[in-house]
Amino acid sequence: xxxxxxxxxxxxxxxxxxxxxxxxxxxxxxxxxxxxxxxxxxxxxxxxxxxxxxxxxxxxxxxxxxxxxxxxxxxxxxxxxxxxxxxxxxxxxxxxxxxxxxxxxxxxxxxxxxxxxxxxxxxxxxxxxxxxxxxxxxxxxxxxxxxxxxxxxxxxxxxxxxxxxxxxxxxxxxxxxxxxxxxxxxxxxxxxxxxxxxxxxxxxxxxxxxxxxxxxxxxxxxxxxxxxxxxxxxxxxxxx
Amino acid sequence: xxxxxxxxxxxxxxxxxxxxxxxxxxxxxxxxxxxxxxxxxxxxxxxxxxxxxxxxxxxxxxxxxxxxxxxxxxxxxxxxxxxxxxxxxxxxxxxxxxxxxxxxxxxxxxxxxxxxxxxxxxxxxxxxxxxxxxxxxxxxxxxxxxxxxxxxxxxxxxxxxxxxxxxxxxxxxxxxxxxxxxxxxxxxxxxxxxxxxxxxxxxxxxxxxxxxxxxxxxxxxxxxxxxxxxxxxxxxxxxx
Numbered sequence: 174x175x176x177x178x179x180x181x182x183x184x185x186x187x188x189x190x191x192x193x194x195x196x197x198x199x200x201x202x203x204x205x206x207x208x209x210x211x212x213x214x215x216x217x218x219x220x221x222x223x224x225x226x227x228x229x230x231x232x233x234x235x236x237x238x239x240x241x242x243x244x245x246x247x248x249x250x251x252x253x254x255x256x257x258x259x260x261x262x263x264x265x266x267x268x269x270x271x272x273x274x275x276x277x278x279x280x281x282x283x284x285x286x287x288x289x290x291x292x293x294x295x296x297x298x299x300x301x302x303x304x305x306x307x308x309x310x311x312x313x314x315x316x317x318x319x320x321x322x323x324x325x326x327x328x329x330x331x332x333x334x335x336x337x338x339x340x341x342x343x344x345x346x347x348x349x350x351x352x353x354x355x356x357x358x359x360x361x362x363x364x365x366x367x368x369x370x371x372x373x374x375x376x377x378x379x380x381x382x383x384x385x386x387x388x389x390x391x392x393x394x395x396x397x398x399x400x401x402x403x404x405x406x407x408x409x410x411x412x413x
Numbered sequence: 414x415x416x417x418x419x420x421x422x423x424x425x426x427x428x429x430x431x432x433x434x435x436x437x438x439x440x441x442x443x444x445x446x447x448x449x450x451x452x453x454x455x456x457x458x459x460x461x462x463x464x465x466x467x468x469x470x471x472x473x474x475x476x477x478x479x480x481x482x483x484x485x486x487x488x489x490x491x492x493x494x495x496x497x498x499x500x501x502x503x504x505x506x507x508x509x510x511x512x513x514x515x516x517x518x519x520x521x522x523x524x525x526x527x528x529x530x531x532x533x534x535x536x537x538x539x540x541x542x543x544x545x546x547x548x549x550x551x552x553x554x555x556x557x558x559x560x561x562x563x564x565x566x567x568x569x570x571x572x573x574x575x576x577x578x579x580x581x582x583x584x585x586x587x588x589x590x591x592x593x594x595x596x597x598x599x600x601x602x603x604x605x606x607x608x609x610x611x612x613x614x615x616x617x618x619x620x621x622x623x624x625x626x627x628x629x630x631x632x633x634x635x636x637x638x639x640x641x642x643x644x645x646x647x648x649x650x651x652x653x
Contacts, residue, residue, distance in 0.1 A: 227503075227504050227507045227508070228473060228507075228539070229537075229538070229539030229540075230539075233468060233473040233474060233477060234473060236477060237473060237476060237477070237500065237503065240480065240496060240500065241497070241500050243493075244493040244494075244496050244497045244500070245497075247493055248493075249492060249493035249494040249497065250493055251493040251496070252489060252493075253483075253484040253487055253488075253489035253490055253491040253492075253496075254484075254489040256480060256484055256491070256493075256496055257481070257484045257485075257489065260477065260480065260481050260484070263467075263477065264467050267467045267468075268467070297469075297537070297538070297539075298469070298537070298538040298559055298560075298561055299468070299469030299470075299537075299561045300469075302561050319538055319559075320538075321538055321539045321542050
């Protein structure tokens, strides 16, 4: 049986990347006086990737990367007032309302009645805790793990800490690279629910050939969980 | 008996506040052209406290507060080049060598042989994990909790998650406000080992009248743990 259903948070339960896309648009407009839009986007992405080793994931690191890109692209000509606008953008992002994806609230509440749900999310601890609190779904999750990276070792730790078998964990998320592939590598089951935009860094080169379920929308998840349990029960009967 | 010994990390196991003090000195020197040293310090502290609700604790939030203060104090006249220096300072802080306090390595290794040690630290998840990895002490701790705040509820959660009695937890840390008072309020034992400098925000107005042990240096900790266990065994004998 599926003992634990683990969910990614950003872009699986609530909108997140769209917030970054909007902020990046404002950033681009601010720097248009200095460089072309494509060049601004490319430089910002390069800076973000280079800074991952220092900053990890999250809005504060993104803001520091925006400021660094602004200083570099403007060759130091960026003004204090413009830097102040980037700081305001950071605080706007941090306090933006948590917008649940369509169908999330009802699906999570229904699943929480019969399953143990946990949250496994990357990013900034402070920011993620604040978003979960504001989402109104905090009570549905028996455990929240904010992790610095999602590797197969991350999922193995979850599995062994909860004392379950790998295939008793189902991971649900929008990122092939962080949610699906490493969970499958750890022996867990996985459901992939793509978000309409994906940050380039989260794109995986190739999806696995099988072993996971792809959904258009979270509202089909309850049904998928039931089918997975039935097919597991069936294979158990056959084996025994 | 003491079942779990929990340690704070920054300024308990390794130097941290001294790094902030050094960076703040560089920040002050950078802004001397715009304002007086006292005014710079006061404004930075005010900005940090105001931003705690947005940024939480840690170097990235500190840097964003430095940048905000620089823009405000210079009335927008701060240059891109100077902002770039603050970003460099941020990365220097994030990659600064982890300097263990005197006596920490031997004390932790000795205690780890006979006790379950855990780490309970505030701050930035990514940064704290990186520091623990670089400290060389990662193997001594069976669990690491990076938390956004240290309240008595935080310690209660630790106690119930480990299935122990409150007075089977001993908390060791340098902050009266975050390590000692809330741990005592949760019914745990506490050892206070002050660091030579304390960030104003971590200062507690009044220490408790009793119930905790104050140490000058971590090297006496093993002995204190033994005495605490003996006195608990004694009170157990008397009661029974």
